[in-house]
Amino acid sequence: MNIFRLAGDMTHLASVLVLLLKIHTIKSCAGVSLKTQELYALVFACRYLDIFTNFVSLYNTVMKLIFLGSSFSIVWYMRYHKVVRRSYDKDQDTFRHYFLVLPCLLLALLINEKFTFKEVMWTFSLYLEAVAILPQLVLLQRTRNIDNLTGQYVFLLGAYRGLYILNWIYRYFTEPHFVHWITWISGLVQTLLYADFFYYYYQSWKNNQKLHLPA
Numbered sequence: 001m002n003i004f005r006l007a008g009d010m011t012h013l014a015s016v017l018v019l020l021l022k023i024h025t026i027k028s029c030a031g032v033s034l035k036t037q038e039l040y041a042l043v044f045a046c047r048y049l050d051i052f053t054n055f056v057s058l059y060n061t062v063m064k065l066i067f068l069g070s071s072f073s074i075v076w077y078m079r080y081h082k083v084v085r086r087s088y089d090k091d092q093d094t095f096r097h098y099f100l101v102l103p104c105l106l107l108a109l110l111i112n113e114k115f116t117f118k119e120v121m122w123t124f125s126l127y128l129e130a131v132a133i134l135p136q137l138v139l140l141q142r143t144r145n146i147d148n149l150t151g152q153y154v155f156l157l158g159a160y161r162g163l164y165i166l167n168w169i170y171r172y173f174t175e176p177h178f179v180h181w182i183t184w185i186s187g188l189v190q191t192l193l194y195a196d197f198f199y200y201y202y203q204s205w206k207n208n209q210k211l212h213l214p215a
Contacts, residue, residue: 008163015156022149031150035097035135047125095135130190158194
């Protein structure tokens with residue numbers, strides 16, 4: 001554990017809390033992509049298959065439970081909550097997210113660190129997380145005008161991955177033999193996907209204007 005890893009985890013946690021605040025308090029999921037949330041639920045379900053068999057630390061287990069529970073609860077709210085689901089813009093959230101799943105699974109079967117079920121599923125979760133934000137970014141471009149909580153949620157998600165890259169750099173120079181190319185490349189791809197959003201988020205903050213993305 002180091003300051004970059006801890007900051008990354010707390011930023012990731014903050015992104016989830018912001019989204020849950022929006023959904024639970026305002027009873028609205030406007031501007032939020034159900035497709036992205038379903039992909040994240042699949043990411044965490046595949047990544048944390050070892051949650052009850054491989055104990056690392058109490059902190060590690062608690063964080064796994066939080067991300068698993070929150071991701072599935074968000075999907076439930078958006079699909080089945082009688083008030084929240086009315087605000088879901090199904091007509092705009094049309095990205096065919098299932099087209100991302102199969103290529104990521106095939107890539108995980110071909111390129112992994114060890115060909116075992118748990119390792120392949122863990123690698124699959126890395127590849128899928130790298131592109132899971134795509135439906136959300138497409139939805140934001142279509143709706144253009146973005147409320148503050150949704151903008152903060154996406155910003156915190158991108159910042160979490162950026163902090164993890166700093167964590168990897170730090171560990172590379174401080175820990176012997178710390179080389180994980182699959183994790184690094186997946187994380188870099190994921191961070192690059194946020195580049196356009198970060199630019200417009202910064203512009204809106206600098207000019208004190210409402211965030212909107214070009215179509």
